[in-house]
Amino acid sequence: MSKDKLFGLIDLDWRFEITKFKPIRALFKSRWFPLLLIIANLFIFVVILVAGLMGGYSAGNYNFGIMLVWILWWVMLMLVLVPVFSRFWCTMCPFPVFSDWFQRGKLFGVRLGKLEGLNLRWPKKFRNMWIMNIGFLVTTFFSGFFTVRPLATFILLGGIILLAFIIGLVFEKRNFCLYVCPVSGFQGLYSQFAASEIRRIDPEVCAKHPVKTCFTGNEDGYGCPWMLTPFNFEKNTYCGMCLECFKSCPHDNMAFNLRPPGVDLLIDTKKSPKGLDEAYKAFIMLGIAIMFYTAFQGPWGGFKDMVRATTAKGYFTYVAMHASFNLLILPGIFLFFSWLSKLFSKSQEVTLKRIFINFAYTLIPLGLGIWIGFSLGIIMPNGSYLLHIISDPFAWGWNIFGTANLPWTPVFTGLMGYLQGVTLIVFYLFSLNYGNRIAKQLFPDPDQARRAWMPILTFLTLITFIFLWLFLG
Amino acid sequence: MKKNETIAVGLMIAATILTVIGIFAIEKFRLAKFYTLNLTARAPENGNWYPQEFTLPYGQKVNLRIRNIETVTHGFAIPDLKVAVSEIKAGQVKSVQFTPDKKGTFPFMCTVWCSENHMQMRGKITVE
Numbered sequence: 001m002s003k004d005k006l007f008g009l010i011d012l013d014w015r016f017e018i019t020k021f022k023p024i025r026a027l028f029k030s031r032w033f034p035l036l037l038i039i040a041n042l043f044i045f046v047v048i049l050v051a052g053l054m055g056g057y058s059a060g061n062y063n064f065g066i067m068l069v070w071i072l073w074w075v076m077l078m079l080v081l082v083p084v085f086s087r088f089w090c091t092m093c094p095f096p097v098f099s100d101w102f103q104r105g106k107l108f109g110v111r112l113g114k115l116e117g118l119n120l121r122w123p124k125k126f127r128n129m130w131i132m133n134i135g136f137l138v139t140t141f142f143s144g145f146f147t148v149r150p151l152a153t154f155i156l157l158g159g160i161i162l163l164a165f166i167i168g169l170v171f172e173k174r175n176f177c178l179y180v181c182p183v184s185g186f187q188g189l190y191s192q193f194a195a196s197e198i199r200r201i202d203p204e205v206c207a208k209h210p211v212k213t214c215f216t217g218n219e220d221g222y223g224c225p226w227m228l229t230p231f232n233f234e235k236n237t238y239c240g241m242c243l244e245c246f247k248s249c250p251h252d253n254m255a256f257n258l259r260p261p262g263v264d265l266l267i268d269t270k271k272s273p274k275g276l277d278e279a280y281k282a283f284i285m286l287g288i289a290i291m292f293y294t295a296f297q298g299p300w301g302g303f304k305d306m307v308r309a310t311t312a313k314g315y316f317t318y319v320a321m322h323a324s325f326n327l328l329i330l331p332g333i334f335l336f337f338s339w340l341s342k343l344f345s346k347s348q349e350v351t352l353k354r355i356f357i358n359f360a361y362t363l364i365p366l367g368l369g370i371w372i373g374f375s376l377g378i379i380m381p382n383g384s385y386l387l388h389i390i391s392d393p394f395a396w397g398w399n400i401f402g403t404a405n406l407p408w409t410p411v412f413t414g415l416m417g418y419l420q421g422v423t424l425i426v427f428y429l430f431s432l433n434y435g436n437r438i439a440k441q442l443f444p445d446p447d448q449a450r451r452a453w454m455p456i457l458t459f460l461t462l463i464t465f466i467f468l469w470l471f472l473g
Numbered sequence: 474m475k476k477n478e479t480i481a482v483g484l485m486i487a488a489t490i491l492t493v494i495g496i497f498a499i500e501k502f503r504l505a506k507f508y509t510l511n512l513t514a515r516a517p518e519n520g521n522w523y524p525q526e527f528t529l530p531y532g533q534k535v536n537l538r539i540r541n542i543e544t545v546t547h548g549f550a551i552p553d554l555k556v557a558v559s560e561i562k563a564g565q566v567k568s569v570q571f572t573p574d575k576k577g578t579f580p581f582m583c584t585v586w587c588s589e590n591h592m593q594m595r596g597k598i599t600v601e
Binding site (some may be wrong): 031032036039040042043047050056057058059060061062063101106107108109128148179249334392394395396397408 | 474477478480481482484485487488492493496500503536537538540541542543544562563564565566567568
């Protein structure tokens with residue numbers, strides 16, 4: 001067992017295997033799971049799409065599509081799914097179901113041999129997060145519409161499903177999920193902090209199994225649709241938790257583990273190196289959180305008008321500000337602190353680029369904490385709309401569950417700022433803890449590591465203070 | 474295995490095509506009980522009521538569905554027919570059922586001060 005403990009409390013090597021319980025393993029091995037979850041989710045998304053189309057241009061606060069996607073789904077992703085269950089959303093995501101069906105020719109069974117479609121390989125230079133980074137950033141240019149206009153949400157979700165299908169026709173397996181899906185990118189990034197993982201159990205078992213069925217597939221399950229090698233992958237980033245490896249492993253050597261949050265942040269190996277694409281994803285997510293908070297929950301009405309395109313000039317100014325803040329200003333400020341880090345360390349061996357990239361991973365816990373805080377700011381004032389829209393999903397005067405006439409009721413909004421503040425501080429502490437470890441990984445000399453860490457610690461503290469000010473006003 | 478595949482495809486069709494058909498079939502069945510008219514509420518500078526003039530059948534039960542597509546609150550009243558909806562909040566849809574018991578042309582209007590042009594947020598309803 002490792003002696004390295006998170007906050008001196010939890011051994012970083014601690015794992016609790018949930019799949020050691022037979023009913024859970026049986027569930028994971030069943031071909032009905034996650035298929036039934038996906039179909040149930042597809043049903044909900046069909047209702048969302050119909051509600052989005054019917055809701056058209058109207059204000060979205062009583063629209064099922066807007067409320068379910070931006071109030072419930074987004075908040076569930078940030079509050080529970082990603083921090084606790086890693087990419088479990090991808091397990092049940094209905095977006096790629098049509099391309100899977102087309103490629104496999106089957107929904108339930110396993111097709112052996114070549115899949116349908118052109119099966120092209122994804123271009124090597126795009127096997128990273130850059131498309132998702134830019135795609136997600138561009139999507140947020142329209143956030144002032146998606147979150148308030150049902151038709152915009154319909155176009156966004158319909159577009160994603162269509163794009164997933166088209167990419168599935170042309171490229172092999174789940175390349176859409178791996179390299180294009182805007183939801184996938186930030187889940188991949190923040191799932192490194194998640195408190196769960198899928199990993200092989202015993203490396204010896206895999207070593208003695210010459211046919212890697214988790215990668216090649218067999219009659220019980222497909223070879224990893226995410227094109228990973230489940231027998232030796234090291235971090236959550238690109239594991240879509242489709243559970244095919246549980247089905248295709250004849251030795252039941254795959255496990256779903258609970259673990260200390262954030263252990264993937266320390267992974268920096270030849271197989272899974274820290275990369276500039278992931279570093280930029282961390283900046284983009286942090287930058288978007290700052291922009292979103294100021295636009296949607298801050299008191300600056302003029303900025304809100306710009307985001308909502310009250311005037312074309314204001315809107316394009318916002319787009320230019322938003323893009324340059326995320327792609328240039330925020331990374332630029334961090335580059336300055338990284339340069340200070342190099343300067344203070346007096347190290348000749350560690351490059352500025354490596355310092356910049358590796359320390360950018362300290363933004364993952366803090367960024368996730370900020371998004372959780374932002375999500376609390378969404379669900380606590382607006383959650384009661386959900387009771388209305390489940391009864392009247394299309395605003396046609398239905399009252400399915402008798403809750404259609406419940407008034408809007410904010411919940412514990414007086415405590416909201418404090419909850420946001422506490423959340424932020426907890427995740428800041430995680431950032432500090434992992435940042436300190438990353439510094440020691442980068443600089444084997446403890447004095448160099450300590451000196452190099454100081455500017456990054458200052459940056460993280462500044463960001464935390466800015467958000468504490470925003471949250472607590 | 475083949476049976477499971479058939480069940481999976483059946484569930485898939487139910488979740489997609491049948492869901493869409495079901496939604497519209499339920500609504501059509503529900504509306505068959507009334508003469509239904511959809512009315513969109515917008516401040517005058519954004520287009521005013523739509524439609525601004527419409528006709529209702531005399532003596533038949535009417536379901537008027539008023540959709541406020543804006544981010545301000547509107548109200549609705551046809552004083553001559555004693556019909557009113559006090560508050561239609563931003564984004565809300567309110568339905569009001571009544572039976573027109575007078576023939577003629579009557580004004581209807583917004584009853585909540587919604588903009589500088591609130592007083593012009595009016596329309597005409599003809600009962601015949």
